[in-house]
Amino acid sequence: MWKFILRRFLVMIPQLFLLSLIVFALAKQMPGDALTGISMDPRISPERIEELREKAGLNDPWYEQYGRWISGIVHGDFGTSYTHKIPVSEVIAERIWNTVFLALITLILTYLLAIPMGVLSGRYNETWIDKVVTGYNYLGFATPIFIFALIMLFVFGFSFEWFPTGGSVSSKVDARTFAYYLSKFHHVILPAFSTALITTVGTVQYLRNEIIDNKFKEYTRTARSKGIPDNKVYTRHILRNSLLPIAAFLGYEITGLVGGTVIIETIFSYPGVGQLFVSSIGLRDFSVVTAIVMMLGFATLLGTLLSDIILSMVDPRIRIE
Amino acid sequence: MLEIKVESMTNVQPVEVSPSGFKIIWGELKKDRLALGSLYFLLILLVSVYIASFMMDQKALARVDIFSIYLPPSDTNLLGTDYAGRDVLGQLIFGTSNSFTISLCITSLTAFIGLCAGLIAGYFGGFVDHVIMRVIDFIMSLPSTMMIIVFVTVVPKFTVINFIFIMSIFLWTGKARLIRSKTLAERELEYVQASQTLGTPHWKTILSHILPNISSIIIVNFTLNLAGNIGLETALTFLGFGLPESTPSLGTLISYASNPDVLENKWWIWLPAAAMILVLMLSINFIGQALKRAADARQRRG
Numbered sequence: 001m002w003k004f005i006l007r008r009f010l011v012m013i014p015q016l017f018l019l020s021l022i023v024f025a026l027a028k029q030m031p032g033d034a035l036t037g038i039s040m041d042p043r044i045s046p047e048r049i050e051e052l053r054e055k056a057g058l059n060d061p062w063y064e065q066y067g068r069w070i071s072g073i074v075h076g077d078f079g080t081s082y083t084h085k086i087p088v089s090e091v092i093a094e095r096i097w098n099t100v101f102l103a104l105i106t107l108i109l110t111y112l113l114a115i116p117m118g119v120l121s122g123r124y125n126e127t128w129i130d131k132v133v134t135g136y137n138y139l140g141f142a143t144p145i146f147i148f149a150l151i152m153l154f155v156f157g158f159s160f161e162w163f164p165t166g167g168s169v170s171s172k173v174d175a176r177t178f179a180y181y182l183s184k185f186h187h188v189i190l191p192a193f194s195t196a197l198i199t200t201v202g203t204v205q206y207l208r209n210e211i212i213d214n215k216f217k218e219y220t221r222t223a224r225s226k227g228i229p230d231n232k233v234y235t236r237h238i239l240r241n242s243l244l245p246i247a248a249f250l251g252y253e254i255t256g257l258v259g260g261t262v263i264i265e266t267i268f269s270y271p272g273v274g275q276l277f278v279s280s281i282g283l284r285d286f287s288v289v290t291a292i293v294m295m296l297g298f299a300t301l302l303g304t305l306l307s308d309i310i311l312s313m314v315d316p317r318i319r320i321e
Numbered sequence: 322m323l324e325i326k327v328e329s330m331t332n333v334q335p336v337e338v339s340p341s342g343f344k345i346i347w348g349e350l351k352k353d354r355l356a357l358g359s360l361y362f363l364l365i366l367l368v369s370v371y372i373a374s375f376m377m378d379q380k381a382l383a384r385v386d387i388f389s390i391y392l393p394p395s396d397t398n399l400l401g402t403d404y405a406g407r408d409v410l411g412q413l414i415f416g417t418s419n420s421f422t423i424s425l426c427i428t429s430l431t432a433f434i435g436l437c438a439g440l441i442a443g444y445f446g447g448f449v450d451h452v453i454m455r456v457i458d459f460i461m462s463l464p465s466t467m468m469i470i471v472f473v474t475v476v477p478k479f480t481v482i483n484f485i486f487i488m489s490i491f492l493w494t495g496k497a498r499l500i501r502s503k504t505l506a507e508r509e510l511e512y513v514q515a516s517q518t519l520g521t522p523h524w525k526t527i528l529s530h531i532l533p534n535i536s537s538i539i540i541v542n543f544t545l546n547l548a549g550n551i552g553l554e555t556a557l558t559f560l561g562f563g564l565p566e567s568t569p570s571l572g573t574l575i576s577y578a579s580n581p582d583v584l585e586n587k588w589w590i591w592l593p594a595a596a597m598i599l600v601l602m603l604s605i606n607f608i609g610q611a612l613k614r615a616a617d618a619r620q621r622r623g
Contacts, residue, residue, distance in 0.1 A: 015459055029475040142606040144552030146559055147595045150578060158585040165581065259466040263556055266579075277467065278560060281474055293471060296464045304462050 004312050012301055019297045020073070023290055024066050030286040078291035083283050088291045092273060098168045099265070099272035103257045105188050109196035110203065110253065114246075117200070118207025122242075123234055125212055133204065140201035145260060149194040149267045156190055163190040166269030191268040195260060199253070203246060210242035244314045251307030255300045346537070349615035356611030359604035366600075367421065374418040382411040394589050401589040403577060413593055416571040419564065421601070423485060424550040430489045432543055435496030440527050442497070443504025450501070457494045465491040470562045481568055488557075492550070496542060503535045537616035544609035548602045555598050571598050 053059055072078070078088035121133035157165040163186065164170070170183040214220060215238065223233050261274030269275070273292055280288040350356050385407070392402040400409040442453040472487045473479060507513060508531070516526045557563035558572025559579075566573075574594035578584040583591065 015462060018459060019463070026471050026475055138606065138610070139603070142548060142603045143599060144556055144602065146556045147552075147575070147598055150575065150584070150591070150595065154584055154588075158581070255462075255464075259464050262466050262470070263560065266560060277470075281470065282561075289471065293464070293467050296467060300464050301462050 001313070005309055008305060008308055008312075012305055015301055016298065019301070020070055020294065021066070023294050023297065024069060026293075027286060027290040028062070030284075030289070073291075073294065078294075079287040081280075081285055081288050083280075083285045084288075088287050091276070091288055092291060092295070095271055095273050095276050098270065099261055099274065101184070102188050102192055102265070102270065102272060103254070103261070105185075105192040106195045106199070106257060107250075107253065109192055110200045113196055113200040114203035114207060115243075118204045118242075119211060119234070119239060121204070122208040122211025122215070125208070130208075133208070137201050137205055140198050143198060145195060145198050146263045146267060148198055149191065149264060152190060152194040153267060163187075168271050187270070191264050191270055195257070195264055199256060199260070203249070203253075206249070207242060207246055210245060211238055214238045214241050245311075248307055248310040248314050250310065251303040251305065253303075254306070255303035258296050258299050258303070261296075346540070346612060346615045350608070350611050353607075353611040353614075356607045359607040363601070363604045363608070370414055370417045370421075373414045377411055377414065379415065382407060382415065391587055393587075400593055401587070403574075403590050404580075404583075409574065409590055409593065412569050412574055413571070413597065416569050416574055416594060417597055417601075419568050420551055420555055420558075420571045420598075423481065423564065423570070424547055424554050426485050427488045427492065427550050427554070428543060428547045430485060431493040431496055431546065432539065434489065434493040436500055436539065438493070438497040439500025440504055440531065443501040444508055444523070444527055444531065446505070446508075453497070454501075457497055460491060460494045461498075463491070466557075469557065470560070473557075473562045479565055481564060484564060488550070488554070492546075492553075496546065499542060500535065500539065503538055504531055507531050507534055537612075541609060541612045541616050544605060544612055548605035548609065551598060551601055551605075 058065070076089055078092070080086070081088050081091050084091050117133050117136075121130040124130055153165060156162050168184060168187050169180065170187075173179040173183050220233060220237060223237050224230075228236075261272060262277055263274070264270070265272045265274035266278050273296070277289060277292045280286075280292070350360065386402075390402065390404060392398055394401045398408050398410065400413065403409055403412070438453050438457070442450040469487055469491055472490075473484065476483050476487065513526060513530060516530050521530075554563055555570060555572035555575065558570040559576045561576060563572055564570040571594045575591045575598075578591035
């Protein structure tokens with residue numbers, strides 16, 4: 001077991017290295033560098049700029065620049081943002097908790113929706129309730145998240161005015177009061193719910209199939225023949241076995257959410273990292289862009305790692321590979 | 322039950338009475354009213370959209386008319402006009418044909434790459450398989466939406482062709498993985514070994530023996546991916562990182578809704594495009610699900 005985890009960790013090192021190389025190469029391709037802003041200034045002579053470039057190390061060979069860049073990142077230094085004029089790590093730190101909060105609520109809602117739906121349609125398969133859930137799955141599978149989110153925003157944000165249409169907290173409340181946290185929650189619920197209603201589909205489908213599979217297994221028959229009531233067979237025996245693989249997909253679920261933040265946060269004008277990413281590209285603030293890609297790339301790798309480790313705990317056959 | 326092997330869509334004539342793959346698929350589609358209806362609907366919709374977009378004057382459509390900004394639907398503009406006084410219905414028709422064509426291109430390109438990589442990795446195994454799988458694992462572990470956006474901004478001359486290539490870099494991996502696992506299973510079967518023993522060259526075994534036997538899975542996967550790619554392309558265009566301005570997509574119309582005034586009060590601009598995407602994706606998915614049942618003998622409706 002530990003051997004597998006250790007090996008899985010070691011695989012991540014070259015992956016991280018490759019990711020950083022790609023991000024660095026892309027960053028070099030992006031127009032402009034740290035001195036583009038002042039090179040427009042006519043009062044500064046080109047010779048002076050060249051001197052500054054030399055001093056900032058922008059004329060060094062790429063591997064030296066890469067070395068400096070990567071050691072900076074390891075120490076938490078992502079450079080300075082051109083537009084905000086403060087270190088990139090501070091710009092991101094302001095936003096990251098909003099994104100984490102949104103992702104967490106989305107994750108909780110996804111499972112709150114998926115488990116009852118999956119259990120009911122698996123237990124009573126081929127009945128009307130299963131047909132409703134399966135129909136919902138069909139629809140959810142075919143609906144792109146951005147359209148669904150837009151319609152939710154239109155209906156519940158603008159038409160009914162039940163939820164705020166942007167931001168992460170109301171400006172009228174003071175920080176660290178109960179009203180403040182309530183307002184935060186109020187802002188996060190519509191984007192989280194819109195995402196969860198769509199992303200839950202995969203988990204529902206999987207859970208349903210697992211339960212149908214387990215229903216006819218020997219251990220279920222044994223449990224029944226011992227006289228255990230049907231409800232208990234489902235909650236104690238079948239559900240437990242069916243939930244294990246679902247738990248293992250937690251990491252992949254996080255990976256998916258990371259990709260979705262860009263779209264969801266833009267639609268709901270939610271000030272998280274995804275929205276920062278889109279606006280920074282618009283403002284050509286590439287040091288922020290690079291930092292976000294690097295960070296979320298790392299988060300995706302961690303998500304996959306988490307899933308692989310849980311899966312190997314649940315299913316010993318995977319460890320052999 | 323067991324004898325029914327899904328045959329190819331190529332012209333390999335089955336020796337026995339077992340019906341060809343195409344016949345099975347068609348038979349299954351006919352039994353599924355929803356899928357059959359979707360197929361007819363989709364065909365009629367696409368044919369009319371393509372004919373209409375050929376007949377319409379794209380230049381006239383792109384002309385800015387400041388006297389007819391944000392007109393609600395009327396007899397002259399059936400779906401009203403946008404912020405530059407352009408006809409929304411015309412843009413909807415062009416957007417549909419552009420979005421569909423581009424998604425079809427992306428799906429075909431990723432199918433080709435995925436097929437090559439998957440067949441090679443699955444058939445030869447060993448070192449080749451190991452290398453291909455590592456590449457796939459790595460690409461799959463990247464945050465692909467962000468990577469596509471960064472590539473789109475970095476690329477020096479952004480065109481539709483570039484966009485198709487950028488999307489394809491990140492989207493072939495799932496397909497390759499699926500085809501590899503099917504090829505691996507197929508490789509162990511006796512007919513492949515028989516073919517190898519007879520001294521058939523590898524490429525011939527792959528193309529004329531393995532490929533026909535996994536063709537149904539490829540078709541199913543192709544259909545479902547096509548629907549997914551329409552969603553992805555329009556989402557990226559919506560964010561402003563998809564099709565360039567010169568090629569309007571359904572996502573372009575929806576992106577006007579990032580202006581809260583348009584979203585709240587001018588539904589005729591974004592709602593038809595959103596509905597069009599939903600309808601396209603739903604009907605393609607219904608067909609795909611019916612094909613999936615046809616490809617899997619256990620799930621057929623008899």
